[in-house]
Amino acid sequence: MSTQEAASQPVPSFEYELLDGDTDHVRTVVASSNYSSPRIEPSKVKLRHRIGRGVFGDVWLATHHQSTKDYDEYHEVAVKMLNPVKEDHMRVVLDKLEDRFYKCQAAKGVCRLYGVSIIGGKLCIIMKFYEGSIADKMARLKDGKLSPPDVLRYGINLAQGIFELHSKEILVLNMKPSNMLLTTKDQAILGDIGIPFLLHSVPIPNSDIVQRLGTPNYMAPEQWQPEVRGPISYETDSWGFACCIIEMLTGVQPWRGKSVDEIFHSVVRKQEKPCIPSGLPPLIENVLLGCFEYDLRSRPLMTDILNVFQSFQHVNGDWQAIGSSKVLNKSSATGHTEWFLSKDHLQVNDLVRSRKPLNSCKSDNMNIPEGKIVGLEGETEKDAFVLVRVRGIHDPVRVYASTLERVSFGLAAGDWIRLKEADKKHSPVGILHSIDRVGNVAVAFIGVETLWKGNSSQFQMAESFCVGQFVRIKASILRPRFEWLRKKGSVWATGKIWWILPNGCLMVKFPGILSFKEECNSYMADPAEVEVVNFSTCPGMVKKYQHLEDFHWSVRPILIAFGMFTAMKLGIAFGKVGRSKVKKGQSNLVYCESQHVEGQNTNNPAWIPPPVKNILFGDSVNTVAR
Numbered sequence: 001m002s003t004q005e006a007a008s009q010p011v012p013s014f015e016y017e018l019l020d021g022d023t024d025h026v027r028t029v030v031a032s033s034n035y036s037s038p039r040i041e042p043s044k045v046k047l048r049h050r051i052g053r054g055v056f057g058d059v060w061l062a063t064h065h066q067s068t069k070d071y072d073e074y075h076e077v078a079v080k081m082l083n084p085v086k087e088d089h090m091r092v093v094l095d096k097l098e099d100r101f102y103k104c105q106a107a108k109g110v111c112r113l114y115g116v117s118i119i120g121g122k123l124c125i126i127m128k129f130y131e132g133s134i135a136d137k138m139a140r141l142k143d144g145k146l147s148p149p150d151v152l153r154y155g156i157n158l159a160q161g162i163f164e165l166h167s168k169e170i171l172v173l174n175m176k177p178s179n180m181l182l183t184t185k186d187q188a189i190l191g192d193i194g195i196p197f198l199l200h201s202v203p204i205p206n207s208d209i210v211q212r213l214g215t216p217n218y219m220a221p222e223q224w225q226p227e228v229r230g231p232i233s234y235e236t237d238s239w240g241f242a243c244c245i246i247e248m249l250t251g252v253q254p255w256r257g258k259s260v261d262e263i264f265h266s267v268v269r270k271q272e273k274p275c276i277p278s279g280l281p282p283l284i285e286n287v288l289l290g291c292f293e294y295d296l297r298s299r300p301l302m303t304d305i306l307n308v309f310q311s312f313q314h315v316n317g318d319w320q321a322i323g324s325s326k327v328l329n330k331s332s333a334t335g336h337t338e339w340f341l342s343k344d345h346l347q348v349n350d351l352v353r354s355r356k357p358l359n360s361c362k363s364d365n366m367n368i369p370e371g372k373i374v375g376l377e378g379e380t381e382k383d384a385f386v387l388v389r390v391r392g393i394h395d396p397v398r399v400y401a402s403t404l405e406r407v408s409f410g411l412a413a414g415d416w417i418r419l420k421e422a423d424k425k426h427s428p429v430g431i432l433h434s435i436d437r438v439g440n441v442a443v444a445f446i447g448v449e450t451l452w453k454g455n456s457s458q459f460q461m462a463e464s465f466c467v468g469q470f471v472r473i474k475a476s477i478l479r480p481r482f483e484w485l486r487k488k489g490s491v492w493a494t495g496k497i498w499w500i501l502p503n504g505c506l507m508v509k510f511p512g513i514l515s516f517k518e519e520c521n522s523y524m525a526d527p528a529e530v531e532v533v534n535f536s537t538c539p540g541m542v543k544k545y546q547h548l549e550d551f552h553w554s555v556r557p558i559l560i561a562f563g564m565f566t567a568m569k570l571g572i573a574f575g576k577v578g579r580s581k582v583k584k585g586q587s588n589l590v591y592c593e594s595q596h597v598e599g600q601n602t603n604n605p606a607w608i609p610p611p612v613k614n615i616l617f618g619d620s621v622n623t624v625a626r
């Protein structure tokens with residue numbers, strides 16, 4: 001069945017129902033008895049004019065014709081006409097759209113969907129027509145800024161909408177003021193149902209169009225190259241949400257005036273964050289700062305954001321009325337943000353161990369290598385104490401919950417793990433993001449864009465890496481996944497880990513190799529393809545010296561200079577000894593030797609090979625003899 005035919009299948013009887021006379025709550029009521037699919041016949045939709053053109057398609061104002069035996073009705077609708085996809089992929093995308101349609105039906109914070117169709121060979125989403133978006137409202141204001149009460153109110157509306165989609169495992173990935181529509185009751189709702197990921201990796205006929213997973217100004221670092229820098233996850237939307245809040249507050253789009261390449265450079269390479277305006281209540285500032293953490297695991301989830309925003313509802317957005325409670329910092333012991341820590345809550349009987357700092361191998365704070373929780377104090381507080389029974393200690397130990405991590409099936413979030421059965425499509429080594437108490441895991445691997453879901457039995461522990469370690473491509477790897485530098489003689493160079501991405505991808509610099517461009521000195525590595533190079537385990541003096549050169553490119557010239565200096569000193573010292581000997585006897589001959597040698601190579605007499613020295617000596621002697 002062709003996709004055109006598919007779109008012309010018997011149409012379900014959608015009805016537009018007015019709830020309490022409120023035109024914003026016109027719902028598509030689907031009679032379950034005759035309902036088969038959300039597809040709308042293209043002939044029933046008449047496009048009127050285009051409202052706007054976006055990255056993923058155009059939006060049209062249209063009329064939807066509904067007819068039964070008894071009546072004919074015409075409704076004004078908006079039609080999002082997606083960018084063309086290749087004919088043989090239409091069916092797949094259409095199925096995905098249908099699935100999305102069902103999932104979004106009950107979501108109150110998301111724009112109302114009426115159905116899907118194929119019009120003029122393009123996939124279309126038929127939805128309710130709204131009078132405008134937050135971007136339109138901002139454009140009408142003199143300085144483009146919304147008032148704090150409006151930002152707070154819209155922020156809560158949007159966070160609720162995003163949370164609804166997240167609870168259906170949908171990532172929005174395209175938050176921006178033009179995708180935030182306003183109802184007649186001045187409520188903000190999401191105008192995008194996660195189109196970027198739905199269209200991601202779908203071949204398009206026009207190869208000139210760059211396919212991105214969002215709109216560059218609002219994209220989180222991992223969103224640019226999710227296979228390599230991923231995974232994209234719910235916290236990816238926290239970044240986009242914070243961008244919108246900042247734009248609403250300041251009237252300025254994040255990274256305004258920068259090209260796509262420049263934004264990529266700032267966000268991804270230089271790890272820069274959009275500027276947060278001053279004067280915000282500390283809790284709001286704190287949550288926005290958290291949204292811009294480079295490592296998505298350290299960002300707040302939508303429910304955390306919602307809690308913070310809702311806590312300001314009672315002051316009606318009058319931010320000045322709020323006291324200045326201190327902005328919370330990262331845990332000084334482990335460097336984890338409160339958002340990272342809030343993703344798991346300890347319970348009595350949980351097995352625990354001391355928490356290691358993120359991306360670090362330091363285990364010097366392993367006060368509790370293994371223990372069992374026997375009591376909780378202040379369950380809801382972030383810095384609550386817990387009582388831990390530790391083997392060998394009589395009484396339970398009382399420690400901060402934030403200093404512990406839960407261990408289930410021998411694994412804790414943050415562990416490096418290796419798949420027992422490798423899948424060629426991605427790296428076998430990854431980082432565990434979560435494990436529940438029955439062993440279900442979410443793991444990030446290089447090569448997988450989203451979190452990989454599975455069971456703890458599919459893994460074994462892998463060697464862990466940490467920032468500061470030196471690594472080199474294993475001898476068995478002929479063609480590594482990422483480009484890697486070689487030294488003279490085609491030997492793999494040794495690099496130093498300076499950052500570890502949430503999927504285990506190692507960011508490596510080569511301090512032993514001189515480079516004038518900072519960014520050219522940063523490379524990526526698959527943890528499954530490298531081995532740690534350690535000074536103490538380097539076999540023999542030569543290898544140890546070679547590893548010393550990996551620490552900094554200046555080691556070699558400094559050592560050479562030092563060698564020359566030492567040799568020169570020795571030469572002078574020997575010369576003096578020689579001269580003092582001359583004083584005692586054969587004055588002419590030795591004086592000329594010394595003079596001649598110094599004249600030939602003042603810098604490093606030790607470098608003159610013996611035969612040359614002999615010739616020189618011979619000449620000198622001869623000269624003197626003449």
Ligand SMILES: Nc1ncnc2c1ncn2[C@@H]1O[C@H](COP(=O)(O)OP(=O)(O)OP(=O)(O)O)[C@@H](O)[C@H]1O
Pocket residue numbers: 051052053054055056057058059078111127128129130131132133174178179180181191192215
């Ligand atoms: N259901 C709707 N009712 C009214 N206007 C809408 C509706 N959906 C989108 N719009 C408006 O249509 C314009 C284009 O929307 P569209 O979503 O295509 O573009 P965009 O938001 O700039 O980009 P993207 O394709 O990335 O979403 C925007 O101004 C948007 O506010």
